[in-house]
Amino acid sequence: MENSFNFSNENRNQTRRTGVLIIGAGIAGLAAAKTLLDNDYHDFIILEAQSKPGGRIQSLHLTESTILEIGAQWIHGTKNPLYTLGKKYHLISEKRSQEGAGIYLRNDRYQYDPKLIMEVDQEVMRILTDCEQFYRSSIPYPKSVGEYLQDRFEEYLSRCENDNEEIQKLKRQIFNWHVRFQVIDNSCQSLNDLSAKLWGSYSLSIEQDHINVCNGYESIIKVLCNMLPKNVLQLGTCVTAIKWNSNTVFIDCKNGQKYEADFVICTIPLGYLKRYHQKLFQPQLPKIMCDAIDKIGFWAINKIFLKFEQKWWGNVQGFQLTWNDFDVPKRQWYHDISGFDELPRCDLNILIGWIGGKGAKIIEDIPEEEVGICCVKLLKKFTGLNVPNPERVIRSKWLSNPYIYGAYCYHSVDCDEAQVSAETLSRPILNENNVAVMTFAGEACHKTNFSTTHGAYESGHNQANIALQKVLNNKNCSTGLTADNIL
Numbered sequence: 001m002e003n004s005f006n007f008s009n010e011n012r013n014q015t016r017r018t019g020v021l022i023i024g025a026g027i028a029g030l031a032a033a034k035t036l037l038d039n040d041y042h043d044f045i046i047l048e049a050q051s052k053p054g055g056r057i058q059s060l061h062l063t064e065s066t067i068l069e070i071g072a073q074w075i076h077g078t079k080n081p082l083y084t085l086g087k088k089y090h091l092i093s094e095k096r097s098q099e100g101a102g103i104y105l106r107n108d109r110y111q112y113d114p115k116l117i118m119e120v121d122q123e124v125m126r127i128l129t130d131c132e133q134f135y136r137s138s139i140p141y142p143k144s145v146g147e148y149l150q151d152r153f154e155e156y157l158s159r160c161e162n163d164n165e166e167i168q169k170l171k172r173q174i175f176n177w178h179v180r181f182q183v184i185d186n187s188c189q190s191l192n193d194l195s196a197k198l199w200g201s202y203s204l205s206i207e208q209d210h211i212n213v214c215n216g217y218e219s220i221i222k223v224l225c226n227m228l229p230k231n232v233l234q235l236g237t238c239v240t241a242i243k244w245n246s247n248t249v250f251i252d253c254k255n256g257q258k259y260e261a262d263f264v265i266c267t268i269p270l271g272y273l274k275r276y277h278q279k280l281f282q283p284q285l286p287k288i289m290c291d292a293i294d295k296i297g298f299w300a301i302n303k304i305f306l307k308f309e310q311k312w313w314g315n316v317q318g319f320q321l322t323w324n325d326f327d328v329p330k331r332q333w334y335h336d337i338s339g340f341d342e343l344p345r346c347d348l349n350i351l352i353g354w355i356g357g358k359g360a361k362i363i364e365d366i367p368e369e370e371v372g373i374c375c376v377k378l379l380k381k382f383t384g385l386n387v388p389n390p391e392r393v394i395r396s397k398w399l400s401n402p403y404i405y406g407a408y409c410y411h412s413v414d415c416d417e418a419q420v421s422a423e424t425l426s427r428p429i430l431n432e433n434n435v436a437v438m439t440f441a442g443e444a445c446h447k448t449n450f451s452t453t454h455g456a457y458e459s460g461h462n463q464a465n466i467a468l469q470k471v472l473n474n475k476n477c478s479t480g481l482t483a484d485n486i487l
């Protein structure tokens with residue numbers, strides 16, 4: 001990948017000493033750096049494995065005004081630190097987006113009545129809101145969100161006495177769209193993997209507006225990178241070992257570079273930690289931390305961008321897909337697409353398809369051209385229109401990214417059983433003298449806004465404050481975890 005951020009990789013072969021070492025230059029790592037600088041602390045380095053910063057924020061510029069967000073798409077709500085930052089640097093677009101917009105079509109071209117869509121939508125939202133109660137109370141709770149949603153929806157259908165058989169069938173088909181949409185929204189494989197108990201741990205206090213970033217989400221990354229002093233950000237530097245003793249943390253990198261630090265803020269994504277945490281840390285992390293890494297869910301969603309010569313869809317904002325025959329034995333990857341939305345703010349004719357579940361993995365191994373051909377067949381089938389072949393197809397591959405391995409985290413049924421959550425991951429790691437030496441940061445460490453860019457940003461900020469306590473005051477940390485209780 002091209003390095004458009006002008007950061008060099010110097011001093012490859014010496015051990016460098018620093019106060020705070022930040023691993024990962026996604027939004028969490030950069031937020032941590034900003035917090036250190038805001039506190040006039042300059043003795044830090046950021047190590048990033050990839051050839052550019054941003055992590056899961058990645059914008060592809062097709063033309064000056066056509067930008068594809070390969071990763072994070074929106075800033076959620078105005079009471080959001082990234083909205084405040086974006087506003088300050090004039091990066092917020094006036095244009096808001098909406099999910100599930102446009103028309104709902106079935107594979108036999110049937111178009112659903114918007115009133116019915118609205119009715120089912122309200123019922124599903126009511127059920128999901130009710131599911132939040134289990135987090136705050138000690139009443140008995142169902143195992144998964146999927147189970148609860150299904151049971152409550154059946155109850156609702158049984159209460160709709162005036163519906164004839166056909167209406168009930170239509171409602172079930174729309175419900176099925178919601179299930180696929182929620183699988184995508186939560187980046188899981190099935191709603192049966194989501195803990196009903198922990199569903200309410202995600203805070204919806206931030207409004208759910210979908211705010212676009214002018215010039216791409218990456219322009220926020222550029223603003224944060226521009227604040228960094230020269231040579232602080234080391235790109236193409238993959239950390240392979242993090243070891244500590246009573247005084248120092250020692251870092252080894254794949255390129256042979258070594259670092260020593262007083263404190264480490266590790267923003268390595270959960271997908272990567274799941275694969276490598278046992279090799280990466282010496283001593284091993286505390287058992288409860290290993291459980292959190294193993295049990296917090298992390299799967300993928302992917303996007304399929306179809307660029308057409310002509311805007312053949314007129315004024316339709318999007319096509320949401322439902323199936324007549326959903327329970328067919330031969331389920332294909334395209335059954336996991338929720339729909340195709342028009343790309344806002346764009347001088348080209350582009351639709352974005354959203355895919356989750358198992359399909360998100362399968363399309364990563366299919367050539368883009370083939371994905372495009374299949375999507376056109378699908379759009380023809382659902383719309384009955386003469387959909388032309390796309391000029392270009394681009395699809396994301398988040399599960400194959402060797403430094404990420406997925407999209408974002410969710411609180412799984414296993415988390416509930418093991419009593420771990422994002423809060424567990426956010427607790428500092430202590431050395432044998434009970435002194436904090438390292439803390440994780442990133443989207444998977446935010447107690448209430450895990451999975452989001454603002455959660456990652458706040459987590460980076462909060463964990464940098466812990467680092468400051470350590471390096472400025474050498475304060476012990478009573479809420480941390482020691483490696484003593486290893487299995």
Ligand SMILES: Cc1cc2nc3c(=O)[nH]c(=O)nc-3n(C[C@H](O)[C@H](O)[C@H](O)COP(=O)(O)OP(=O)(O)OC[C@H]3O[C@@H](n4cnc5c(N)ncnc54)[C@H](O)[C@@H]3O)c2cc1C
Pocket residue numbers: 023024025026027028029047048049050053054055056057070071072073074075076237238239240267268269272301302303396398403404406407408441442443444451452453454456
């Ligand atoms: C398709 C998609 C859509 C999304 N949509 C939205 C959305 O609309 N709104 C929203 O709020 N959020 C969205 N998200 C989630 C959001 O992008 C993430 O929560 C957030 O960007 C995570 O930031 P982070 O800093 O925690 O991690 P990352 O951005 O993943 O940064 C971690 C960095 O660590 C680096 N790294 C990994 N291993 C090593 C190593 N060994 N050594 C050195 N560096 C390493 C990685 O290369 C990476 O750059 C979306 C994500 C995806 C994938």
